[in-house]
Amino acid sequence: MSVSEEVKTTTATAEEWQPKILVFAxxxxxxxxxxxxxxxxxxxxPTTRVLRVPxxxxxxxxxxxxxxxxGIDGVLVAGCHPGDCHFSSGNYFARRRYxxxxxxxxxxxxxxxxxxxRWISGSEGPKxxxxxxxxxxxxxxxGPNRKLRDEDE
Amino acid sequence: xxxxxxxxxDVAKKLLQDGTVSLVIGWEKGNLWxxxxxxxxSLPEDADRLVFDDFCYHNLSKxxxxxxxxxxxxxxxxxxxxSRSLIGMIQDKQIAREKLYIIGIPCPGMKEDKAAVGKKPxxxxxxxxxxxxxxxxxxxxxxxxxxxxxxxxxxxxxxxxEKVEAMSQDEKYEFWQEQFSTCIRCYACRNVCPVCTxxxxxxxxxxxxxxGKAENPSENSFYHLTRALHMAGRCVGCGECERVCPMGLPVxxxxxxxxKEVESLFNESxxxxxxxxxxxxxxxxxxxxxxxx
Amino acid sequence: xxGITKEKLNQLLQALSGDxxxxxxxxxxxxxxxxxxxxxxxxxxxxxxxxxxxxxxxFPQTEKMYKFKTKGMSVDIATITPPDAPKILxxxxxCDVQSIDCMDKVFLTRGYxxxxxxxxxxxTLLFALACSTHADTCFCTSMGIDxxxxxxxxxxxxxVGDAFALEAKTPAGEEVLKKFDANLVELSNPKIVPLDxxxxxxxxxxxxEKLEGMFEHPLWDEVSSKCIGCSTCTYLCPxxxxxxxxxxxxxxxxxxxxxxxxxxxxxxxxxxxxxNPRPSKKERVRNRFMDKLLYNKKRHGQVxxxxxxxxxxxxxxxxxxxxxxxxxxEAAI
Numbered sequence: 001m002s003v004s005e006e007v008k009t010t011t012a013t014a015e016e017w018q019p020k021i022l023v024f025a026x027x028x029x030x031x032x033x034x035x036x037x038x039x040x041x042x043x044x045x046p047t048t049r050v051l052r053v054p055x056x057x058x059x060x061x062x063x064x065x066x067x068x069x070x071g072i073d074g075v076l077v078a079g080c081h082p083g084d085c086h087f088s089s090g091n092y093f094a095r096r097r098y099x100x101x102x103x104x105x106x107x108x109x110x111x112x113x114x115x116x117x118r119w120i121s122g123s124e125g126p127k128x129x130x131x132x133x134x135x136x137x138x139x140x141x142x143g144p145n146r147k148l149r150d151e152d153e
Numbered sequence: 154x155x156x157x158x159x160x161x162x163d164v165a166k167k168l169l170q171d172g173t174v175s176l177v178i179g180w181e182k183g184n185l186w187x188x189x190x191x192x193x194x195s196l197p198e199d200a201d202r203l204v205f206d207d208f209c210y211h212n213l214s215k216x217x218x219x220x221x222x223x224x225x226x227x228x229x230x231x232x233x234x235x236s237r238s239l240i241g242m243i244q245d246k247q248i249a250r251e252k253l254y255i256i257g258i259p260c261p262g263m264k265e266d267k268a269a270v271g272k273k274p275x276x277x278x279x280x281x282x283x284x285x286x287x288x289x290x291x292x293x294x295x296x297x298x299x300x301x302x303x304x305x306x307x308x309x310x311x312x313x314x315e316k317v318e319a320m321s322q323d324e325k326y327e328f329w330q331e332q333f334s335t336c337i338r339c340y341a342c343r344n345v346c347p348v349c350t351x352x353x354x355x356x357x358x359x360x361x362x363x364x365g366k367a368e369n370p371s372e373n374s375f376y377h378l379t380r381a382l383h384m385a386g387r388c389v390g391c392g393e394c395e396r397v398c399p400m401g402l403p404v405x406x407x408x409x410x411x412x413k414e415v416e417s418l419f420n421e422s423x424x425x426x427x428x429x430x431x432x433x434x435x436x437x438x439x440x441x442x443x444x445x446x
Numbered sequence: 447x448x449g450i451t452k453e454k455l456n457q458l459l460q461a462l463s464g465d466x467x468x469x470x471x472x473x474x475x476x477x478x479x480x481x482x483x484x485x486x487x488x489x490x491x492x493x494x495x496x497x498x499x500x501x502x503x504x505f506p507q508t509e510k511m512y513k514f515k516t517k518g519m520s521v522d523i524a525t526i527t528p529p530d531a532p533k534i535l536x537x538x539x540x541c542d543v544q545s546i547d548c549m550d551k552v553f554l555t556r557g558y559x560x561x562x563x564x565x566x567x568x569x570t571l572l573f574a575l576a577c578s579t580h581a582d583t584c585f586c587t588s589m590g591i592d593x594x595x596x597x598x599x600x601x602x603x604x605x606v607g608d609a610f611a612l613e614a615k616t617p618a619g620e621e622v623l624k625k626f627d628a629n630l631v632e633l634s635n636p637k638i639v640p641l642d643x644x645x646x647x648x649x650x651x652x653x654x655e656k657l658e659g660m661f662e663h664p665l666w667d668e669v670s671s672k673c674i675g676c677s678t679c680t681y682l683c684p685x686x687x688x689x690x691x692x693x694x695x696x697x698x699x700x701x702x703x704x705x706x707x708x709x710x711x712x713x714x715x716x717x718x719x720x721x722n723p724r725p726s727k728k729e730r731v732r733n734r735f736m737d738k739l740l741y742n743k744k745r746h747g748q749v750x751x752x753x754x755x756x757x758x759x760x761x762x763x764x765x766x767x768x769x770x771x772x773x774x775x776e777a778a779i
Contacts, residue, residue: 061382062355062363065375082443092437096419099442100385100434103414104378104407107318109326117445147326150371152694152701183764184646185582190764191672211763215674219727270582270759335478337498337507340711341676341762357713366692366705367508397762399497399678401477 018047019073019139021132024063026056026091029080029121036125044129045136055079056117057090061101064115068148074114074139076131081119091119110147114139157205157258160299161230164256165200168228174254175225178216180209187269187278191216205230207264210281212391214238214347217248226252232260233303234283236292237389237425238347244425244432245387247350257292259303260284283392283405286311293426314409333373335400342394342404343380348387355379381407386415386433389425418442448623449611449633458629459484459536465625466534466571469503471496481535494581495539495754499684501549503535504566507681511562511691511702526701528562532569534622537603541586541752543574543596545684551746552687562704571622573612574599578639583755585646585768591752593641606636646758648771654749656774657740661732665777669770670731672763677708679757679766685738685750688714709734735770 025031031052037044053059056079064075077098085091098117105112116135120127139145165177181192181202189208193216194200212235220227231239236257242248263281272278290303317325343349343356356364356376363379365372388408395405415421419441421433450458462468463484472482473491480498482488515522538546553563574596577584586593595602600619604611611633614620623630680686690707693700707714710730716722724730742750751767758766 062375062379065378066363069371069375081446082439089437092439092441093434095441095443095445096434096437097382097385099418099444100411100414101382102444104382104411106322107325107407107410108329108374108378109320109322109324111322119445148371148374150365150694151369152696184758184766184769185764188764193668193671216671331475335475337681339677339681339708341674341678344674344676345762357711359713365694366690366707367694367703368705369508393762397674397676397678399682399760401475 017140017144018045019136019144020071021045021048021074021076021136021139022067022072023048023050023076023078023132024053024056024059025050025120026079026086027052027054028086029084029119030056030078030128032122033120033124033128036123037128038125040125042125042129044132048132048136055085055087055090056094057085057087057092059094061097064101065148068110068114068145069150071145071149073142073145074116074135076116076118076135078118078120078128078131081121084121111142113142114145154206154261157300158203161203161205161256161258162200164297164299165194165203165228166197168254169195169197169200173226174228176220176223177203177228177230178213179203179230180205180211180213182206183208186274187264187266187272203230205258207278208266210263210266210283210393210396212238212345212347212393214242215345217242217253218350221248221252226254228254228256230256230258231292231295232258233289233291233293234260234287234389234391235347236294237289237423238391239425240294240428241348241387241389241425241432242350244428244430245348245350254297255292255295257295257298259291259298259300260287261303262287262290281392281396283396285309286390286409289426294428311409311413313403314406314413317406318410330370330374332402333377334370336368336373336377336402337400338368338373338376339399341397341399342402345393345397346384347391347393348384348389349380355383377404377407381411384408385411386419386421386435387424388412389423447611447613447633447636448627448630449606449609449636450630451609453608454629454631455490455610458626461626461629462534462536462622466532467529468534468536469500470536471538481538484536490537492537492575494579495541495577495584495756497682497756497760499545499682499754499756500535500538500542501545501684501687503533504546504563504570505549505553505687505689507706509562509704511704513701514699516698528565530565530568532571534571534573536573537575538572538596539575539577539754540591540593540596541584541589541754542684543572543598544586544589544591544752545754546572547598548685548742548746548748548750548752549687551748555746571600571618572596572598573601573603575610576602576604576638577641578605580641580644581755581759582645583758584644584753585648585755585758586753587644588646588648588650588768589749589751589753590650593644594638604636604638606633606638609633609636611636611638646755646768648768649775650749650771651775653771653774654740654743656777656779657736659779660774660777661736663777663779665773666728666732669765669773670726670728673710673727673731673765674762675710675712675727675730676762677706677710678760678762680708680710680734681706682756682760684752684754684756685742709737731765735767735774738767739771739774 177194264278553560576594
């Protein structure tokens with residue numbers, strides 16, 4: 001089922017609604033950390049979608065906006081700790097970029113609590129589980145995202 | 154200002170005649186008294202078309218992008234704001250400094266042409282909206298300067314920005330959605346912007362199609378927010394985007410917000426002011442604010 | 447002569463709204479005026495022509511054409527029917543009325559009837575307003591249009607000071623005035639407010655014919671230099687009709703949409719494989735003016751410029767058709 005179809009079926013019954021979280025995980029740290037969480041049998045919400053990117057610095061603000069357009073309720077961009085980037089500086093650029101993006105989101109009335117950026121390393125399986133679970137709970141409390149939603153989505 | 158016009162014509166004529174440059178980009182009169190327009194002069198005898206008046210608000214630097222590979226050097230006339238975008242372009246390596254013979258004109262501020270509609274020539278007009286928050290009336294880069302240096306301008310409070318910042322989250326969303334639903338996606342703001350120089354703009358891409366063709370508030374929001382973030386740290390505040398918008402959208406408001414945040418977060422020189430510096434999003438510091446641990 | 451006092455205008459519009467969807471020129475924000483369905487809270491605007499032309503009533507900027515669902519190798523298509531309720535365009539000016547004539551020729555003639563345009567266009571009455579004021583940028587008189595008598599009007603409205611005089615011009619117009627006679631009054635000795643001298647004049651004599659031989663003329667290099675390639679002129683122009691068709695896909699389903707497009711965009715004529723027959727601004731600017739002043743004249747019998755002046759007012763660099771016509775007229779061959 002496509003993501004948007006799942007959103008339609010899950011929002012049909014309010015009590016069953018689970019937020020859809022999209023995670024942009026950097027290949028060398030966060031993705032490995034997520035994998036470790038899986039290997040360690042650490043449970044995290046199954047409504048999380050992980051998209052692997054080579055580096056958190058590859059992600060673009062428009063990815064986040066498009067995710068909200070398509071019906072995602074919360075976005076997490078996660079990468080290596082500053083100083084540990086596989087490409088040396090990708091996460092430094094990402095840090096600057098997303099510090100700005102959060103402030104712009106608040107300025108145009110979109111709740112920036114729906115957008116998180118965290119540094120999760122390859123050995124931090126428990127942190128991945130913890131972060132994703134926390135975000136899912138926070139966004140569950142905020143409700144489904146209606147802002148920026150494209151009319152047909 | 155009429156003696157500046159004469160100086161423009163004289164210097165353009167000389168530069169074209171002795172072959173220093175093969176093209177002069179300046180301004181000429183349009184078809185109404187309150188309209189001037191960009192002018193492209195390649196023959197000395199055409200130099201008499203050049204003017205500098207209250208309606209020369211166009212930032213001419215964007216025109217250099219299409220002409221950076223032409224033979225010969227180009228002369229461009231720049232006001233204060235325009236000169237900042239030239240510095241930005243040279244920093245971004247969009248045009249070579251050696252290609253240009255820059256003539257700076259200290260700017261007394263332009264007049265608001267939208268207020269002139271229906272009025273007789275010479276009517277008293279308010280200052281152009283885009284000049285309200287100007288702090289750089291004098292060009293920051295030039296090979297030659299014509300006219301007297303303009304007096305420094307006091308930095309004013311950005312009242313419109315403060316007003317929107319003070320709104321509640323829902324009020325802000327409503328305000329911006331109303332603005333974005335008025336947008337007709339003509340792309341005048343992007344096309345006139347001297348900082349928007351990508352060979353293939355992401356919004357024109359059909360594979361992958363980032364921006365759908367439908368005109369609705371969601372897609373329009375995507376366009377404006379993405380463009381503001383792509384330009385963050387490089388916008389020089391020339392205000393052209395807002396001036397050209399046929400629907401009167403407060404396009405600069407997004408850019409000014411980001412400029413303010415860049416200034417407070419990253420301690421960088423304002424975009425297009427120091428040639429040796431890099432644009433804020435083009436580099437980083439190890440001690441940048443950390444909120445994401 | 448029958449008419450409606452400006453004081454009682456709302457009553458007439460309310461009465462008409464019972465049977466028709468009535469579009470009136472309205473101010474929707476500080477900077478935008480456009481045709482909107484009459485209703486509560488609509489701020490009517492009569493001082494000058496609207497910023498956005500009424501072409502989006504018959505030819506919306508984004509139009510959903512049909513929905514589709516794919517199942518394996520087959521596809522189910524569900525047409526989306528455009529609204530076909532009877533309409534009145536109330537207060538549309540001569541230039542825009544002429545533009546509707548142009549659009550009718552594009553969408554309804556020469557062997558193909560565009561069903562979406564046709565459905566919206568049918569059952570529409572035009573209550574044309576004679577201009578008593580004009581903008582700096584108007585030049586309809588140079589394009590063969592009478593600002594105080596619209597060609598296709600069903601009812602010609604004229605400003606006579608404290609009222610609008612209403613004169614039926616077609617049987618359909620007569621019928622509607624008769625039907626709503628109770629709301630109208632007899633005007634004694636109505637004097638139409640005369641129109642001030644229009645500022646911009648262009649000489650169209652021989653221009654189309656001259657353009658036939660000007661495809662390679664150096665004029666186009668000169669005039670296209672300052673164009674920034676946006677679509678301000680095209681989207682505001684009441685006779686520009688180019689569109690693109692796109693799909694909005696989600697998984698196996700989708701919607702086909704038609705949306706305005708602009709020949710000034712660099713990728714407008716880009717083809718699969720990357721070839722673009724109009725690679726630079728010069729070709730695109732030349733195409734636009736040739737299309738307006740020559741190609742459409744040959745194809746449909748009329749020049750596709752009605753002198754509304756919207757491009758003159760809003761082009762960021764003052765590149766507009768009045769000056770182009772002048773330059774063509776004066777160009778040395």
